[in-house]
Amino acid sequence: MAKRKFQNGYPVKRQKTKPTAVKEGSNEEVLLMDIRHLLSTQILADKSENGDASEQNSPKPGPSFSPPERFSDVEVLITEFSSSGDGLGLAPTADHVYVVPFSIPGDLVKAKVINYFPQDRYTLTDFISVIKPAANRNDSLVQCPYFAKCSGCQFQMLSYEEQLAQKKRIVEKAYQNFSSLPPELIPVIGDTIGSPLQYGYRTKLTPHFDGPPGTLSRKARRANAEVKWDGIPPIGFLQKGTRKTVDIEDCPIGTDTVRLGMKQERERVADEIALFRRGATLLLRESTKRTPKPKGGLLIPASSKAEQKSVDIAAERPQTSVNGVIPPKSQPLVQPQESDDKPDLSLPYTEEKTCITDQNATSTEFVDNYIFSNPAGSFFQNNNSILSVFTAYIRANILPPSSTALHNPNSTPAPSHSSPTAAPPAEKPITNLIDAYCGSGLFSITLSPLFTHTLGIDIARASINSAHANALANDISNAEFISADATALFASVAFPPDETVVVIDPPRKGCDEGFLRQLLEYAPRRVVYVSCNVHTQARDVGFLVEGVRGEEGKEGGRVGARYEIESLRGFDFFPQTAHVEGVAVLRRVVEG
Numbered sequence: 001m002a003k004r005k006f007q008n009g010y011p012v013k014r015q016k017t018k019p020t021a022v023k024e025g026s027n028e029e030v031l032l033m034d035i036r037h038l039l040s041t042q043i044l045a046d047k048s049e050n051g052d053a054s055e056q057n058s059p060k061p062g063p064s065f066s067p068p069e070r071f072s073d074v075e076v077l078i079t080e081f082s083s084s085g086d087g088l089g090l091a092p093t094a095d096h097v098y099v100v101p102f103s104i105p106g107d108l109v110k111a112k113v114i115n116y117f118p119q120d121r122y123t124l125t126d127f128i129s130v131i132k133p134a135a136n137r138n139d140s141l142v143q144c145p146y147f148a149k150c151s152g153c154q155f156q157m158l159s160y161e162e163q164l165a166q167k168k169r170i171v172e173k174a175y176q177n178f179s180s181l182p183p184e185l186i187p188v189i190g191d192t193i194g195s196p197l198q199y200g201y202r203t204k205l206t207p208h209f210d211g212p213p214g215t216l217s218r219k220a221r222r223a224n225a226e227v228k229w230d231g232i233p234p235i236g237f238l239q240k241g242t243r244k245t246v247d248i249e250d251c252p253i254g255t256d257t258v259r260l261g262m263k264q265e266r267e268r269v270a271d272e273i274a275l276f277r278r279g280a281t282l283l284l285r286e287s288t289k290r291t292p293k294p295k296g297g298l299l300i301p302a303s304s305k306a307e308q309k310s311v312d313i314a315a316e317r318p319q320t321s322v323n324g325v326i327p328p329k330s331q332p333l334v335q336p337q338e339s340d341d342k343p344d345l346s347l348p349y350t351e352e353k354t355c356i357t358d359q360n361a362t363s364t365e366f367v368d369n370y371i372f373s374n375p376a377g378s379f380f381q382n383n384n385s386i387l388s389v390f391t392a393y394i395r396a397n398i399l400p401p402s403s404t405a406l407h408n409p410n411s412t413p414a415p416s417h418s419s420p421t422a423a424p425p426a427e428k429p430i431t432n433l434i435d436a437y438c439g440s441g442l443f444s445i446t447l448s449p450l451f452t453h454t455l456g457i458d459i460a461r462a463s464i465n466s467a468h469a470n471a472l473a474n475d476i477s478n479a480e481f482i483s484a485d486a487t488a489l490f491a492s493v494a495f496p497p498d499e500t501v502v503v504i505d506p507p508r509k510g511c512d513e514g515f516l517r518q519l520l521e522y523a524p525r526r527v528v529y530v531s532c533n534v535h536t537q538a539r540d541v542g543f544l545v546e547g548v549r550g551e552e553g554k555e556g557g558r559v560g561a562r563y564e565i566e567s568l569r570g571f572d573f574f575p576q577t578a579h580v581e582g583v584a585v586l587r588r589v590v591e592g
């Protein structure tokens with residue numbers, strides 16, 4: 001094999017002629033955008049100092065930076081937060097950026113140089129220590145012993161208020177940088193809604209371990225080569241900026257049940273390591289069982305019927321292996337836990353939590369009194385503590401602000417007292433909901449009381465099966481679900497667009513352009529776009545706001561509708577991390 005060449009400690013790569021191409025809306029793209037912005041503000045500052053304000057807002061190649069030796073230490077003054085959650089600081093030559101994880105603006109830090117990207121003019125580093133802390137760094141807030149080793153939870157040194165403010169800034173920057181919209185079309189971003197729990201909130205964790213070197217190769221697997229484990233491998237999460245796994249004994253953002261499950265799964269893997277033929281990802285998923293409290297008069301809570309049905313569904317599912325790896329002898333469920341440390345005596349039920357480790361076993365959770373059951377390995381929102389607040393917000397905003405009387409489609413609108421000639425034509429009530437990328441029906445089900453009909457669509461058949469079962473378990477008869485690509489929706493939807501709202505909740509990569517074009521052509525009255533990636537959300541919302549013009553490219557050549565943004569804000573589903581869930585509420589523009 002040819003030997004790799006090194007220069008200054010860095011592997012010598014074929015010279016690139018263009019800056020790196022990155023996946024749209026990825027962490028890398030977001031980071032690059034912030035790096036370019038920091039460099040350009042520096043150039044603008046230089047130019048204005050020299051009395052030249054004509055400079056374009058784009059960085060020029062910087063000739064003066066020469067990279068320090070790889071793995072050497074540098075001192076960096078952090079001046080910006082990237083939306084990726086990393087600190088950014090300029091090199092002394094001001095034409096190159098150091099990216100330092102686990103640092104915040106105002107910190108002077110020592111960092112180790114890891115990778116140099118000359119074309120994009122930045123250097124990735126590892127955080128070593130704080131030389132002089134920023135005024136708002138408070139390391140006593142950090143609750144995790146793996147902070148700055150594990151790649152997650154990089155905001156722990158910030159107060160929760162500052163975390164929320166930083167997430168608001170991330171949403172603002174996403175719309176500035178990724179929506180292509182002029183500032184006047186972007187409303188003031190609302191304050192980020194916090195999570196009731198800031199640690200102990202994650203109902204799902206998936207730590208992993210790697211196989212011994214060589215076990216990953218196809219050749220070794222085909223030859224059924226013997227696997228030799230050299231002790232118990234590290235079981236945990238990735239170290240920041242590397243492919244190495246950090247051994248994590250406990251993860252304080254997990255719920256108590258999930259943390260206990262993690263401890264037991266680690267012990268099981270240690271006992272059974274010889275049975276594994278390669279590395280694996282473990283599943284720890286909290287499941288909740290509610291038992292009605294007997295009440296003098298035998299009051300049966302609304303959810304109990306739903307719960308019984310869900311238990312029946314759960315009993316029918318087979319128990320299978322994890323990730324194709326030799327299945328463990330047993331799939332232990334963590335000891336049931338009474339979750340009520342301080343029991344809430346006002347609740348008509350008690351809750352028992354278990355941790356499920358089998359991808360295909362059924363996990364159950366509740367959002368208010370709605371019950372949701374899913375295969376434990378499939379998608380469901382991971383922070384149950386915020387779901388009640390979150391779904392209440394969507395319920396309060398999904399219909400036009402003036403239509404509170406219409407929140408119940410069967411209610412009679414209040415009579416108008418203005419003269420018939422002055423009154424604008426009455427808008428029809430919105431009675432239909434389309435739930436695109438519906439998963440197991442979270443929105444269709446929690447919003448169902450507001451609508452006469454709901455239609456959910458998801459590409460994953462297993463999720464649609466769960467959505468059907470969940471509608472049944474919650475006694476909801478007006479919800480329909482189809483398993484197909486979201487774009488297929490528009491071929492068959494029969495709801496009048498004037499009486500329909502569409503909720504969109506796609507994966508991180510956002511929506512396909514084909515879906516967005518057809519959505520504009522269908523032209524529903526309102527759209528609520530929920531996303532775990534505010535950058536691709538901003539791109540897609542920009543598309544819906546700009547609309548599509550026909551061939552002529554002239555006024556009147558519009559194809560379908562266009563939208564304006566009624567409101568925008570983040571929800572903190574993942575405290576201590578840089579992630580933020582965005583909710584954009586859009587209304588159709590009536591062309592004059």
Ligand SMILES: C[S@@+](CC[C@H](N)C(=O)[O-])C[C@H]1O[C@@H](n2cnc3c(N)ncnc32)[C@H](O)[C@@H]1O
Pocket residue numbers: 379380381436437438439440441442443457458459460463484485486487505506507532
């Ligand atoms: C972020 S999840 C949202 C699920 C659901 N709204 C919830 O909150 O539980 C995204 C969903 O999009 C689905 N999905 C991914 N690509 C899709 C496509 N092309 N068409 C339809 N659904 C898709 C996934 O199966 C997944 O259930």
